[in-house]
Amino acid sequence: MSEKTWTITRRTVLGLAAGALALGAAVTAPFGGAALAADPFKVGFVYVGPIGDHGWSYQHDQGRLAVEKQFGDKVKTTYVENVAEGADAERVINQLAQSGHDLIFTTSFGFMNPTAKVAKRYPNVKFEHATGYTRADNLATYAARFYEGRYPVGVIAGRMTKSNVIGYIAPFPIPEVVRGINAFTKGLHSVNPEADVKIIYVNAWYDPGKEREAAETLVAQGADVLVQHTDSAAAMQLAEEKGLTAFGQASDMRQFGPNAQATAIVDNWNDYYVARVQAAMDGTWKSEDTWGGLNTDMVHMADYGPKVPEEVKAEANAIIEKIKSGEFQIFAGPMKDNQGAVRVEEGKVASDKDLLSMDWYIEGIDAQLPKK
Template sequence: MKTKTWTLTRRAALSLAAGAMALSAAATMPGGAAVAQDDPLKVGFVYVGPVGDHGWTYQHDKGRQAVVEKFGDAVKTTYVESVPEGADAERVINQLAQSGHDLIFTTSFGFMNPTVKVAKRYPDVMFEHATGYKRADNVSTYAGRFYEGRYPIGVMAGRLTESDTIGYIAPFPIPEVVRGINAFTKGLHSVNPDASVKIIYVNSWYDPGKEREAAETLVAQGADILVQHTDSAAPMQLAEEKGLIAFGQASDMSQFGPNAQATAIVDDWSDYYIDRVQAVMDGTWESQDTWGGLNSGMVQLSDFGPKVPEDVAKEATQIVKDIESGDLVIFEGPIKDNAGEVRIAEGEAASEEDLLSMDWYIEGIDAQLPKN
């Protein structure tokens, strides 16, 4: 099944040295073909993880490749991978701006302040920051409503679990992640109120070792389904090894779990990147904020796996359609937190501010939210 959505916040790093190597290497197009055109539009991408993470960064780089495929020699793209959030990011972003890039995409939440700082120095350069909230005349923001994809996979998990225990591997206790956990749990409990969600935070966006260790711990605690908001395929691989069910994150991970993957929440940045590059070429680029949902195409559900019965697939497909049409509003009251306090009143829906600042677990999650 290929449906549609668009995501928030990112990632943690490997080494600036590796990023610098990618910067010099990426002066050629994918496949090594050099750009051969007078004054092509120079477009830069800054990644928090490696392009081979098969998750968040992998999907952003597929978006970059779509730009190259669309515009050919009219663009020259550069990417820097595995850039740590913080001072190192500012240096990399500044280097791209200083070296004549016309448009720069910075693809992690922790790149927000560095992006804004550099943008002040280069008012003629356009910047696009993924998952942030700070904008300027030459800084746009964009993200996806990944939580919309997590509600239907919660319903699927509720139908597919036999142990009534779901393991959830999370990166950091930030609103994007908490929103996703709450949406998943809401979907889960809509069909299986007896199921429980066990959550382990690994304090990293991409760390295969930590992710696998967390997955093993959750399985030892009785989980027969694994869900992740982290970027490596390690949990999917473990599920495949143990004959369990798992849901992919950011990209279709079925190659790592052909039998295990039920579906994956896939981030698709290609159309957005192409549109924003076209806007710069046309001279129509303006600062804006984009937060797309299932009806936008920014995030999609991948094809259902072999362990998903037809009735469960049909139910999930209908739920996606209902979310796309607005017939199903995920965070519609009454909703209480897990301390019993009403957070969203009956007859009301969560505001954008409520969603973007969500720092509480919904009723039914038997855990305390760690302090970020």
């Protein structure tokens, strides 16, 4: 963890411990001893990055703001940003639970174990963890099928590349990221089997410096299209500077690359957060696993950029509609990994269990999957 992240997290935890949960608060406490007739329902959010990352944490915070807009003074929201995965996360989550929050959303894969630990301590508090798989009576899980957006992105990249080299900036080799790389590569090779995907892991979700350095390295290796699963706009900005093509991650990044961005995979948490807060407030909340995709609008594609040809837009739109309807299955067999082993047999489709544990690259990726 960087010194900067520690400073922010440490101050936040101390502030929480002092009862000063001011970050993101929608309602302030009244002066005097009289309590409000109806205390607001308290909802907390824990973010791995800053809300200004214009990517993952930014989109989750847009969901928090949607909750505030929907419920007004019936709900009080709190957010804590720049929380490192591990012990710091457990302290922050624990303090949110201890300070009277009724529902807590933790929004990074590395928050899974800390969330589960705290949920055991506070059985009357409801918890929801994004992208994980550990559940309990008071702990639900949720995620979006981001990989559904990566297949049409691969198709667009395959049509638009001139160098046949695609640069892919990845954070960590976890199943969510590997699924995305595989889905992208399947889409790419469906229209351009000669294109090569070069992958660099930066071992961070949000680190503009590392992301920029990775993008520069990939461009030096011949990439004229940049794809990312990291959260800053650094790669998009570089693509704009150099006249390349890029794809936004988690949110629409066109402001950073008005000419470079072909489209973006946008994570839409607004409806989900509003619905889950409503359920928690009216007593219908239950622990469950939600995994929405293009067909539920948890994942949707940003408007196409000016460089995308009309015929490519039409091709991508047709594929998106087939994914939405279920007519097209991205991970249908036969599928081999890049070592030649059959992973999905002909006539079968990879199950959700298979997707959630995906730890192999598909045929056509000339790289070794790094160890976690």
